[in-house]
Amino acid sequence: MRVNANSARPTVFVVDDDSAVRDALKLLLRSVGHPVETYGSGQDFLDGYPDDQPGCLVLDIRMPGMSGLELQQQLNTRHSLLPIIFITGHGDVPMAVEAMQAGAMDFIQKPFRDQDLLDRINQALDKDASNRAALSERNAIRKRLETLTPREREVMDLVVDGKANKVIAGDLNLSQRTVEIHRARVMEKMQATSLAHLVRMVLEVEEE
Amino acid sequence: MSATRLPEPADERALRVEREFEALLDAAIDGVVVIDHEARIELLSHAAERMFGYREEELVGRNVSILMPEPFRSEHDAQLQRYLKTRVPHVIGIAREVTAQRRDGTEFAAEIAVGLVKGMEPPRFVAFIRDITERKLDQEALIRSEAELHMAQELANLGNYVLHPDGRGRDFVSPQLYRMLGLRPEGTALVTAQILPLVHPADRFRVEQAFEHLQTSARAFDMEYRTLRADGTLRYIHHIGQAICADDGRIVRHVGTLHDITDRRRAEDEVRRMQERIAHFGRISTMGEMAAGIAHEVNQPLTAIATFARACQRLLSSPDFALEDVSAALEQIGQQALRAGEVIRRLRSFVKNREVKRELIGANRLLEDLLTLAQTDARHHGVRIYLQQSPDAPLVQADSVQIQQVILNLVRNSIDAMLDVPEQHREIILRTRVDEEGDVEFMVADRGTGLDEATLAELFNPFFTTKPGGTGLGLAISLSIVRAHGGKLWCRANPLGGAQFLFTLPASPRAST
DSSP: OOOOTTSOOOEEEEEOSOHHHHHHHHHHHHHTTOOEEEESSHHHHHHHOOTTOOEEEEEESOOSSSOHHHHHHHHHHTTOOOOEEEEEOTTOHHHHHHHHHTTOOEEEESSOOHHHHHHHHHHHHHHHHHHHHHHHHHHHHHHHHHTSOHHHHHHHHHHHTTOOHHHHHHHHTOOHHHHHHHHHHHHHHTTOSSHHHHHHHHHHHHTO | OGGGOOOOOHHHHHHHHHHHHHHHHHHOSSEEEEEOTTOBEEEEOHHHHHHHTOOHHHHTTSBGGGGSOTTHHHHHHHHHHHHHHHOOOSSBTSOEEEEEEOTTSOEEEEEEEEEEETTOSSOEEEEEEEEOHHHHHHHHHHHHHHHHHHHHHHHHTEEEEEEOTTSOSOOEEOHHHHHHHTOOOOOOOOHHHHHGGGBOHHHHHHHHHHHHHHHHHOOOEEEEEEEEOTTOOEEEEEEEEEEEEOTTSOEEEEEEEEEEOHHHHHHHHHHHHHHHHHHHHHHHHHHHHTHHHHHHHHHHHHHHHHHHHHHHHHHHTSSSOOHHHHHHHHHHHHHHHHHHHHHHHHHHHHHSOOOOOOEEEEHHHHHHHHHHHHHHHHHHTTOEEEEEOOTTOOEEEEOHHHHHHHHHHHHHHHHHHTTTSOGGGOEEEEEEEEOTTSOEEEEEEOOSSOOOHHHHHHTTSTTOOSSTTOOSOHHHHHHHHHHHTTOOEEEEEOTTSSEEEEEEEOBOTTOOO
8 A cells, every 4th residue: 555644644534414404513623723634434535535545534324325334344354444433323322333343433422522532533633643653654664675685685584583793694605894885785675783683673564 | 127027927936036035045155055943944055055054954953053053052052032022132233243153163253244034923044154265264363463563673672653643543652662752652743853852862853954844844764862851761762753745745644653772782782892901901911911011101201300309409509500590400300390290191091991082183193192192102122113104194083092002013013022132123113004995904014923824823822922911812913903993903023033913993084184
């Protein structure tokens, strides 16, 4: 997935089939300065939402046609990062549980206090921002990894494993001096400030 | 006869008179017995022989008391002696009913007339005896049948009258009629005149009109009205009245029956109230099943209202806000409050305990008015409802709440039948159609799981249900409502899968399209 972190200001996306609720949410969010986009159905949202736009999704769990849960599944298969806050009715607790298990960030019951919703939205936007920052960090690391030669990669893997230069030279049948040069190139290309930093970067990418 | 008779010698004459007398005796249907002053029988006619079972020669010289049962037998001689002494007649010249005794000891009712043979001393008596057993039986039968009539009237709360306005004929007013009206029997005044003051004021004009038509144009009536007795009790009376006219058109007789139908009316009222209560119960339990959908439907506008209101507050406290935003939000708040109110209003009018009220209403209107409630439930379950209304659908005479109850019940069943089918197939068609007889046919068609044989067989039975927590009364109540409206309710398989429920309501005669 390609992420363009600079594409837009974080936006609150609202999907609700009830136009009155939709309009009310739009006005509320605008009144506190959030950019808002509203959609009347899950399908409208899938058709209109650009994948890489930062923000969060406020989603009515119960809608005719595609339900909130179905939209959530669709977004999961697309590896969407967008945190989802579900709006639920009184009898919808089992559905809310299902939504949480499928990775929803939070849910809020109708009718709700505006501050409760706004707090959750702020949390969601923070989470989205940090998710996206982490993601772009990982992408940067991967790009740097791609600049390494196969030999440099070999040396780096052994360094990260905690082996001394002498041992690496023995393992790869190189002179200790050559290992030192490769190692310095690795630190430079990976923009690592220390061995510990290098290890952290490699682990972060490998975790995926 | 005496004028043609020829003169004759005295002895011949005496012989002839005796023969004639004998012939007379033998021809007489009544039995004749002649006794002397000591009650000894001197003569017994043939008829008397047959009546008592004796032959004349057996009785001549015997005391006549042999023909009487005790205690008359023992008393007879004394009575005769008393007469001979005082000459005050008790029996003579007066027909009396007595009890006589036959030879075999059996008794019979007899009418007896006794005459004194004049100019003879000591006196003799002639008794004419008539067997009145038959007459007595007839009389008793008459008395019995009158008693039975009275009893029947009593039991049936029925009273009748026969009156003769011209005074020619015996008027009759049965005692039950007076009792029914709480009147004391008096006079033979025209019953109608006695009834009218008792009629409930609300019915009086109508009754007065009917009585008047009967008087003036001999038009018969058959009507129900209420009466108020002096003690305030209310009775329902069914009165059928007729006038019988002579050839010249004059009314010669008024006949009529009054039937106290209070108990029947009360029973009917009770049955109707019971049906209303059951229908009401059905609506409440339907609403109970729809509670989640209704809560959702009220929650939506409340959520919008709360959110708009808070948004306005935030806008107003910010340095630069657009007035039209606040204005539009306030407009929305008003609308959403009405929307919530509308759901509650429909709900209230649906579940309110109320009198059944039939009114003339368009068949399509019934569907449209129901849609808000039906959609509430349908939306909640991801079901779409499509209306297919016939532009020719007639007016019907119906209680709109009860008919909507039927439709809503069918819609709910359809929704429940579709919970296991994919959402894109969850649709209900609500249709009106004019059938072959010109009546309106309502259809609720779904694409659900349909009905198997076993379910079909039991479908309309009370307490039969396929739903967990269902009462099993929905369809039974619906059926009774439709039947009470003169319609039919049935179901069949939907060719597209699922089931179709149909019911008819008779088009109102006043209907026009």
